[in-house]
Amino acid sequence: MNDGVRAAFRVRRGGFALDVAFMAPARGITALHGPSGSGKTSILRALAGLDRLDGRCTVAGEVWQDDDVFRPPHRRAVGYIFQEPSLFAHLSVRDNLIFGMPRRERRAQGAAFDETVERLGITGLLDRDPRHLSGGERQRVAIGRALLSRPRLMLMDEPLAALDPDAKDRILELIEELPRDFAVPVLYVGHDMREIERIAHHIVLVDKGRILAEGPLGRLQADPTLPLSAARDAAVAVDATVAGHDAAWGLLSLAVGEVRLLVPGEARPLGAAQRLRIAASDVSISLLPPVDSSILNSVRVAVAAAEPAGPAETLLVLDLLDAPGQRLLARISRRSFAELDLRPGRAVHAQIKGVALAG
Structure with a gap:
C-alpha cells in the first residue's frame, strides 16, 4: 500500500538535538x-540518505532506513532541489538533463524527455550553456533533471531563496x-507562509528540533494554540472551486461548500480548483x-474558540456554518469581543473585507 512518507530521526550535535517523527501524504x-x-x-x-541519523524511514511502504537497513543516496530515487541550482557548467542544458536520467534511458530519451522539457518550458534552452541562464531558468533545469531521474520523492530546500519576485512566481506555479503532472510527492522547506499558502496541502511545523504539529494546512492555520495564528499576518488558506464570473464587474464567484465568495479576477473554467487566502485582519x-x-x-x-492576542485584541476561530469543516480566523478588539x-x-456573521487569490 502506498502510504506516503513516514520518518523518525534522532541526533545530537553539540548544542543541537533533533528528535522528530512525522508523516507526509x-x-x-x-x-x-x-x-x-x-x-x-x-x-x-x-x-535523502546524505546524513545517516538514528531512526527509520519508509517511502510508499518501502523501507529506506531502519535498525537493519540503510539505503545509500543513489538507491533512494530522490530528486533534491537546493537553494542554488547545482548544474554542471561544462555541460549544455540538454546534457545536464540527460545526466539525471537512468542509464538505460539516456540513449533513447524519447517521449518522457520531450514531455518533461515542454511542461517545464525549457525546450528553447536545451543547447544553452547553464552559465548564461537566469536564476529562474537554472532552477527550472534543475527541477527537470530531478524529475527525469524518475524520483519516488522530491525534496525542495528553499528553492526560491535566490530568485527575484517574477522568477519566484513562475517557479511557484511550476511546483504547484x-x-x-508528475505524480510525485513533494517535501518543501520554506520560510515564507505566502509561498506555503499557495502550494502546500499538508504542513509540518518544526521548532528547536521537535515537531510542534502536523496536518492539513488550513486546519493548522486555524489552530489558536499554534504559532501560525499568532502572527500579525495570520491567514487561512481555503480551497474553492469556480462557480461563475460576472464580466460586467470583473468578479469571480467561488464556491466553498454552500458558501459563495466574490473576488476580483478574470474568467476561469467552471469547476476549476482555486485556492484563496483570507487574512484574520480582513x-x-x-x-x-x-x-x-x-x-x-x-x-x-x-464562534469555535477565542484567545487573547496581545493587550488589546482577541483572536477568534470561526466555523463556516454552510461549509462544514472549514474555519476562518478573525482578529478583533477586546472591546468588541466583550x-x-x-x-x-x-452564531454570528463574518464580513470578509478582502478575499485574495493565492497565486
Whole structure:
C-alpha cells in the first residue's frame, strides 16, 4: 500500500538535538515550516540518505532506513532541489538533463524527455550553456533533471531563496503543478507562509528540533494554540472551486461548500480548483446580517474558540456554518469581543473585507 512518507530521526550535535517523527501524504505538497536552525534541512538530508541519523524511514511502504537497513543516496530515487541550482557548467542544458536520467534511458530519451522539457518550458534552452541562464531558468533545469531521474520523492530546500519576485512566481506555479503532472510527492522547506499558502496541502511545523504539529494546512492555520495564528499576518488558506464570473464587474464567484465568495479576477473554467487566502485582519463580526455595506462577502459562522492576542485584541476561530469543516480566523478588539458577547458556540456573521487569490 502506498502510504506516503513516514520518518523518525534522532541526533545530537553539540548544542543541537533533533528528535522528530512525522508523516507526509503520498500525494500533494507537504511543507516543512519553522524558524531558521529548527532542523528542517537536517530532515531533508536524512530523507535523502546524505546524513545517516538514528531512526527509520519508509517511502510508499518501502523501507529506506531502519535498525537493519540503510539505503545509500543513489538507491533512494530522490530528486533534491537546493537553494542554488547545482548544474554542471561544462555541460549544455540538454546534457545536464540527460545526466539525471537512468542509464538505460539516456540513449533513447524519447517521449518522457520531450514531455518533461515542454511542461517545464525549457525546450528553447536545451543547447544553452547553464552559465548564461537566469536564476529562474537554472532552477527550472534543475527541477527537470530531478524529475527525469524518475524520483519516488522530491525534496525542495528553499528553492526560491535566490530568485527575484517574477522568477519566484513562475517557479511557484511550476511546483504547484508537480504532484498533478508528475505524480510525485513533494517535501518543501520554506520560510515564507505566502509561498506555503499557495502550494502546500499538508504542513509540518518544526521548532528547536521537535515537531510542534502536523496536518492539513488550513486546519493548522486555524489552530489558536499554534504559532501560525499568532502572527500579525495570520491567514487561512481555503480551497474553492469556480462557480461563475460576472464580466460586467470583473468578479469571480467561488464556491466553498454552500458558501459563495466574490473576488476580483478574470474568467476561469467552471469547476476549476482555486485556492484563496483570507487574512484574520480582513474579517470583522456582525451579530445581524449586514445591509447596505460595501463589503461584498458576508458568511454565517459560529464562534469555535477565542484567545487573547496581545493587550488589546482577541483572536477568534470561526466555523463556516454552510461549509462544514472549514474555519476562518478573525482578529478583533477586546472591546468588541466583550460588547458583542462572542462566546464559543454563538452564531454570528463574518464580513470578509478582502478575499485574495493565492497565486
